[in-house]
Amino acid sequence: KAGVTQTPRYLIKTRGQQVTLSCSPISGHRSVSWYQQTPGQGLQFLFEYFSETQRNKGNFPGRFSGRQFSNSRSEMNVSTLELGDSALYLCASSPFVENTEAFFGQGTRLTVV
Amino acid sequence: AQKVTQAQTEISVVEKEDVTLDCVYETRDTTYYLFWYKQPPSGELVFLIRRNSFDEQNEISGRYSWNFQKSTSSFNFTITASQVVDSAVYFCALSEALGGRRALTFGSGTRLQVQP
Numbered sequence A: 001k002a003g004v005t006q007t008p009r010y011l012i013k014t015r016g017q018q019v020t021l022s023c024s025p026i027s028g029h030r031s032v033s034w035y036q037q038t039p040g041q042g043l044q045f046l047f048e049y050f051s052e053t054q055r056n057k058g059n060f061p062g063r064f065s066g067r068q069f070s071n072s073r074s075e076m077n078v079s080t081l082e083l084g085d086s087a088l089y090l091c092a093s094s095p096f097v098e099n100t101e102a103f104f105g106q107g108t109r110l111t112v113v
Numbered sequence B: 001a002q003k004v005t006q007a008q009t010e011i012s013v014v015e016k017e018d019v020t021l022d023c024v025y026e027t028r029d030t031t032y033y034l035f036w037y038k039q040p041p042s043g044e045l046v047f048l049i050r051r052n053s054f055d056e057q058n059e060i061s062g063r064y065s066w067n068f069q070k071s072t073s074s075f076n077f078t079i080t081a082s083q084v085v086d087s088a089v090y091f092c093a094l095s096e097a098l099g100g101r102r103a104l105t106f107g108s109g110t111r112l113q114v115q116p
Helices: none
Strands: A005-007 A010-013 A019-024 A031-038 A042-050 A053-057 A064-068 A074-078 A087-094 A108-112 B003-005 B010-014 B019-021 B024-026 B032-039 B046-052 B059-061 B064-069 B074-079 B088-096 B110-115
Touching: A005 A087, A010 A019, A019 A087, A019 A108, A031 A074, A042 A064, A042 A074, A053 A064, A074 A087, B003 B088, B010 B019, B019 B110, B024 B074, B032 B074, B046 B059, B046 B064, B046 B074, B074 B088
Parallel strands: A010 A108, B010 B110
Antiparallel strands: A005 A019, A019 A074, A031 A042, A031 A087, A042 A053, A064 A074, A087 A108, B003 B024, B019 B074, B032 B046, B032 B088, B059 B064, B064 B074, B088 B110
């Protein structure tokens, strides 16, 4: 069974640009969550999607957005990139079973220059 | 608000030593879940264990064991006879249980280095 796939693995963007990251969950998993990992703030929850609906959102500015498609694949977008957005962005998928474990992808490392 | 504290930033041991990683949590929920994840250098978070707040029974899985004590709000993780492959960053995490919301609150992580 294939795991969670995130693309691209590495990305370099310039301040002010926007970026889109992609996540394909494990087959059959309908919930996708996104996390940001930085050395300073650690792992922080961004948002969670289920059945194309955002169910939960972390404390991030509106520049961070996401969506989920009917096949459960998810994308997150960051507009007007700032240097502080440089981070490892991790996607996790889980079946819609209450609080089962989340399975994480290898992440996309975004560097903003 | 939920909070997870991993006071040990980095631990270094020699192979075959036992090591315990501490985790203390805060929550106002009476029903919640606790997790441990391992993050090797490749970056992905690898699930190790989940515990719900009603199950204080300790668990052992091979060289890994977990001690959940609700009275002290702790969920500690012990690796017995550590190996070099155990070198990684370990995260403790907490999530609320009501409504099936799976947002995880992570601790800051403990970097474990196992020297040969």
